[in-house]
Every structure is written in structure tokens, then in C-alpha cells.
Amino acid sequence: MSLDVAQLKEGDELPPLELAPDLGQVIRYCGMAWAFPPFFYDIEAARAQGMPGTIVPGPLKLGLVYRAIHEWLGDAGWVRQVRAAHRRPDITGRPIVVVGNIARLYEEDGADRADLELLVINEDNQPSVRAFAIVEFS
Amino acid sequence: MVDQSLLTDDVRAHIGRTAPRGITRVTPQALLRSSDTYFGKPWEPVPGNGEPVPGIVIAALETESAGLDLPTVMPNSLLISNEWQFERRLRMGEDLEVQSRLADISERFGGRFGQSLYFRTEVEFTEPGSGAVVARTVQTMMQYDAANESRGDDE
Numbered sequence: 396m397s398l399d400v401a402q403l404k405e406g407d408e409l410p411p412l413e414l415a416p417d418l419g420q421v422i423r424y425c426g427m428a429w430a431f432p433p434f435f436y437d438i439e440a441a442r443a444q445g446m447p448g449t450i451v452p453g454p455l456k457l458g459l460v461y462r463a464i465h466e467w468l469g470d471a472g473w474v475r476q477v478r479a480a481h482r483r484p485d486i487t488g489r490p491i492v493v494v495g496n497i498a499r500l501y502e503e504d505g506a507d508r509a510d511l512e513l514l515v516i517n518e519d520n521q522p523s524v525r526a527f528a529i530v531e532f533s
Numbered sequence: 534m535v536d537q538s539l540l541t542d543d544v545r546a547h548i549g550r551t552a553p554r555g556i557t558r559v560t561p562q563a564l565l566r567s568s569d570t571y572f573g574k575p576w577e578p579v580p581g582n583g584e585p586v587p588g589i590v591i592a593a594l595e596t597e598s599a600g601l602d603l604p605t606v607m608p609n610s611l612l613i614s615n616e617w618q619f620e621r622r623l624r625m626g627e628d629l630e631v632q633s634r635l636a637d638i639s640e641r642f643g644g645r646f647g648q649s650l651y652f653r654t655e656v657e658f659t660e661p662g663s664g665a666v667v668a669r670t671v672q673t674m675m676q677y678d679a680a681n682e683s684r685g686d687d688e
Binding site (some may be wrong): 445458461 | 539589611612613622
């Protein structure tokens, strides 16, 4: 179902995106980014850092926030900016959910845009990421 | 408790340093790798040459940038934030120049981590020839000493 931009209003919520990034996904991220800190895939290395398990890389969570926006937006526009402030680690394989809402609708440089506020919430209902995005409607 | 600034002239001298400029191309392979990473499946349909591609591809293109050697001032480091910014949509098949830069270093006293240093690095993607900025990734890393960390809510 495509997004009806004309019907959008400030405060509207994005559909929650429920995920559980697993070790395979983390390893795909490491390969793509060519970044291999052992605590991303080696549980002993993660424990040595004081973590209960391997953690989901922060830049991977930025991309998952992007995914939540894209799955809401579809072909109705594109993401101009997305920013993630990392508050807590997320343990690989544990459930997280990306939630968000429209903070502001406005016109700028002749384009219709929206500011979005998003969170990644962990299974203890704590925000692990606070995110912000700007989308531009087609 | 440390109260002397670690942001010395030697550390400040790193601000503005750049890595060698590289070149990258928006390819179906880069889109496949990023889509598989973030969406768990290939991107379909694959955009044709000149067509817009989703911004996630920037994560695969970023690796074409030579890395920066950040000064190691404190023993531990942590990712604080990261960001993707686009001036326009990236297009399949286009070439982009890519360069990393240490944009800023700042210092913080107090809080959960005690004295800490923040390193903001940027990777800029520009059009060859015109030099127009197309996109930018921004990352802020914090260096701290875990021995000074206090437990509690990290909000």
C-alpha cells in the first residue's frame, strides 16, 4: 500500500518495525563495512569488554532505522538525512523495535519535507538509539 | 580525578586532517551488499544506469575511503553517533570522489564516563570535476577511560 502524502499530519506514527539482528546479519555488516572488531562476532571478546554477548554494530542500527523509514515511505519520497545517537548496546539476537513519528511537516527549497523522530527500543523497553531523519516527498 | 585538559595543541593539530582522496562507483554489487545487510534480501528491481538508488548504498561505498588514524589519547572508545546526509539522490553507475576528514575534536568533563574526548570524522562524497558535495557520512567516537566510568543510566 502506497503512502498518501496528502493525508499525513504531524504526530502520525510510522508502523513499528520489529527485528532481531542475528550474528549472520552482523557478519554481513562487518564484511560490507570491512570492519571486524571481535566483540561483534566473538562472544568471549564481548565478555572481555564487559558485555553479556556480542553486540549489534551501531552503524548497522543506523541502517535499520533507514529501513523502517523506507518501509513506511515506499515510493512516496526519499531519505535526505538520518542520524542515530547510540545510548545502549543491543545484544545480537535479542528483539528490538524501531518506532517513530512525524515531528514536523514543512516546505523547504520548493520541496515538501518531514522531520521524523525515531527510537530503537530494546526488550526492556529502553531506547538504545535515538534517531532523527529528514525525508523529502516526491 | 583528572582535571587537566587532554585537548593539547598536539591533539588539536589533527583537526582538519584528511585521508587521500579516492574514487568509488555506485554499482549493483554495492547495492546488493547493503540491501542484504540492512533489508535481508537483494534490492529489487535493481535500478538501471542513471536511476536513483536507495541511500543505504553509501555504507558499501564508504569503504573506498582511506581511513584516518585518530590519535589514541585514552584507552577505551565508543561510537556515540553516526549519520548519513544526502544533497541529492545517488544514481546507479555514477562515479564519486570520496575523502575522509577529521572534522573536530572536543572534550567533555563529568557525566557517566568522566573526562572524555569526542572525535567527529566525516566522509565526503563529491562529483568529480565540479566538486559538488553529493553526500556525507558523519561519525562521532568517544575516547574515555573505563576506570573512570560510573555505573547507572547512560541516558
